[in-house]
Amino acid sequence: MSRFILGLTGGIGSGKSAASNYIAEQGIAIVDADVIARDVVAPGTEGLAEIIAHFGDEVVDASGALIRSKLRQRVFENPDDKAWINQLLHPLIREQIIAQLEQAQSAYVVLVAPLLLENGLDALCDRVLVIDVDEDTQLARTQQRDSVSKQQVEAIIAAQIDRPTRLKKADDVVSNQGDLRDLYQQLDRLHAHYLELAAQK
Numbered sequence: 001m002s003r004f005i006l007g008l009t010g011g012i013g014s015g016k017s018a019a020s021n022y023i024a025e026q027g028i029a030i031v032d033a034d035v036i037a038r039d040v041v042a043p044g045t046e047g048l049a050e051i052i053a054h055f056g057d058e059v060v061d062a063s064g065a066l067i068r069s070k071l072r073q074r075v076f077e078n079p080d081d082k083a084w085i086n087q088l089l090h091p092l093i094r095e096q097i098i099a100q101l102e103q104a105q106s107a108y109v110v111l112v113a114p115l116l117l118e119n120g121l122d123a124l125c126d127r128v129l130v131i132d133v134d135e136d137t138q139l140a141r142t143q144q145r146d147s148v149s150k151q152q153v154e155a156i157i158a159a160q161i162d163r164p165t166r167l168k169k170a171d172d173v174v175s176n177q178g179d180l181r182d183l184y185q186q187l188d189r190l191h192a193h194y195l196e197l198a199a200q201k
């Protein structure tokens, strides 16, 4: 692929969506793995049919839609269930990511994925930007956003790459410990840099 692809990652609740929404406002195309992860289990998909065959009818509601909170509980309480859902969904997600990256049209393209480094999706990218916060901030912001227990967020953090390893793999790091204005200021500088790098490619 000749276009410049920025991989954007970070742990749960680090601010990936806040960062990518801001970059999107600058006219940059975003491919979001979390959005794709929802599409591949939408009603009527092969992905959802396999989930029902494995977990049973209790993970879907009366309309046939996946009850995500139920699956989340199963997946992050049971390592075998987590391994099973990952082996089902990660190839489907990867395939869609590649298709969307090929179609994206803008000065550069951002691939946002919580498991960018864990799943080797960084191989698709020219550069990796990590959104970084400490674990207390991850816990506080995720619990404020979702109705989810501290224990469950801790289990999700434990299922992701550890912070020092993530930071070591980054080309660029943005700290999101401050307020959103502070985040946007750091992103403004990087965006200008990415436009230059993309123009050189």
Ligand SMILES: CC(C)(COP(=O)(O)OP(=O)(O)OC[C@H]1O[C@@H](n2cnc3c(N)ncnc32)[C@H](O)[C@@H]1O)[C@@H](O)C(=O)NCCC(=O)NCCS
Pocket (backbone or CB within 6 Å): 011, 012, 013, 033, 034, 037, 068, 069, 071, 072, 075, 085, 086, 089, 093, 113, 114, 115, 156, 159, 160
């Ligand atoms: C378990 C599910 C149904 C829970 O859905 P829910 O709507 O509650 O959460 P959502 O999808 O928004 O994910 C929230 C965050 O959890 C983390 N997370 C999700 N799945 C995983 C996973 N398999 N391993 C580690 N962390 C994960 C990410 O940081 C993500 O941003 C869902 O996360 C899922 O289908 N996960 C498997 C697919 C996957 O790996 N998605 C991540 C994108 S590649």
Ligand SMILES: Nc1ncnc2c1ncn2[C@@H]1O[C@H](COP(=O)(O)OP(=O)(O)OP(=O)(O)O)[C@@H](O)[C@H]1O
Pocket (backbone or CB within 6 Å): 010, 011, 012, 013, 014, 015, 016, 017, 018, 019, 034, 114, 141, 142, 144, 145, 176, 177, 178, 179, 180, 183
């Ligand atoms: N700098 C900030 N100050 C205060 N709140 C913030 C800041 N950045 C993000 N948030 C809030 O913290 C929560 C988590 O941010 P966001 O959803 O962007 O994280 P994420 O990395 O995309 O999470 P996930 O991995 O769960 O998809 C959101 O409710 C968001 O509005």
